[in-house]
Amino acid sequence: MLQNALAGAGYPRHVLVACSGGPDSLALAAVAAYFARRGHVDGHPLTVGAVVVDHQLQEGSGEVAARTAEALQDLGLQPVEIRTVTVAGAGMGPEAAAREARHAALEAAAGGQGAQAVLLGHTLDDQAEQVLLGLARGSGTRSLAGMRPARPGAGNAVLLRPFLELRRAETEEICAVEELDPWHDPTNSDPSFARSRTRVEVLPHLEEKLGPGVAESLARTAAILQLDADYLEDVAESTYASLVVRDGRDLSLPEEELRALAPAIRFRVIAKAAADAGGQQPSYRRLLAAEALLRRQGSAGPVELPGGVAVYRLSLAQLEESKDAAAAGAPDGTGSVPREPARCGKLVFRPQKPPAK
Numbered sequence: 001m002l003q004n005a006l007a008g009a010g011y012p013r014h015v016l017v018a019c020s021g022g023p024d025s026l027a028l029a030a031v032a033a034y035f036a037r038r039g040h041v042d043g044h045p046l047t048v049g050a051v052v053v054d055h056q057l058q059e060g061s062g063e064v065a066a067r068t069a070e071a072l073q074d075l076g077l078q079p080v081e082i083r084t085v086t087v088a089g090a091g092m093g094p095e096a097a098a099r100e101a102r103h104a105a106l107e108a109a110a111g112g113q114g115a116q117a118v119l120l121g122h123t124l125d126d127q128a129e130q131v132l133l134g135l136a137r138g139s140g141t142r143s144l145a146g147m148r149p150a151r152p153g154a155g156n157a158v159l160l161r162p163f164l165e166l167r168r169a170e171t172e173e174i175c176a177v178e179e180l181d182p183w184h185d186p187t188n189s190d191p192s193f194a195r196s197r198t199r200v201e202v203l204p205h206l207e208e209k210l211g212p213g214v215a216e217s218l219a220r221t222a223a224i225l226q227l228d229a230d231y232l233e234d235v236a237e238s239t240y241a242s243l244v245v246r247d248g249r250d251l252s253l254p255e256e257e258l259r260a261l262a263p264a265i266r267f268r269v270i271a272k273a274a275a276d277a278g279g280q281q282p283s284y285r286r287l288l289a290a291e292a293l294l295r296r297q298g299s300a301g302p303v304e305l306p307g308g309v310a311v312y313r314l315s316l317a318q319l320e321e322s323k324d325a326a327a328a329g330a331p332d333g334t335g336s337v338p339r340e341p342a343r344c345g346k347l348v349f350r351p352q353k354p355p356a357k
Contacts, residue, residue: 005162011044012116021068025121146222236268279307
């Protein structure tokens, strides 16, 4: 699995294992250490380092990080470093805040070591849990597609998940064979976290009531939806590029062409415009409110979208009035060079906060 992942990533020369000390990431480190000792993958040179992120969220986390770093050094990984982070919970839940701090630390470590890839120990069980959580939230295709085996990171290193087809019990077997003593994070069984409840209560209950293979089926669903999501994303991206008109910081999309799009593409194009204007990914309810402007029912806006972006509809009459006013204000009274009249109205996306300096 790791060999295929590295081949798919173009055989990076130096990779970084992100290791918490748990069974999954420690097993991944042991497999990576095998290739590090060989010094190559399929004849391509390879060195392997590691990073342990100490979130400082539990008593004794520093000792756990130090013990994990020692185990990684014993495996032969070099260099091994510990990154201590402070998890800021402003505006997000504790899990999301920890994930953001961890990814920033991994990016910094990869940059410092010159790693072209970061290896993450997520398993098939993690993928199944991700799909279940997406279903519970009523998420769309992209969320239900789960975690990707490979995706670009925030820096120059690609993030690889070579164990997404491996069950968690198998990583524990690898640790036992390698005589490794993994750390078991107590929050993984803490019912106050939705993911923990999914892991220790929901998924086992589904396996008991529906029969074995539920986790594999959920992971297979994610793999199928990744193909669908990629196709829809490509179509939406090219469609958005062909429709968007920029006027300073404002963006606009012609309503006639938007209405003609298939709903799956139309919603994605509107979301892309919101993000392009500096906003965040809108919720489904906010997307519905913005899309409703195209039906010419009720208000023409503005609809407030997350991240400080407002969207409103300008009708054809309003556009013509604006053009007439501009023509009347010309010095010779004739206006500027005649332009073809607008054929339809448009949706305008306007940032509500000043641009970053």
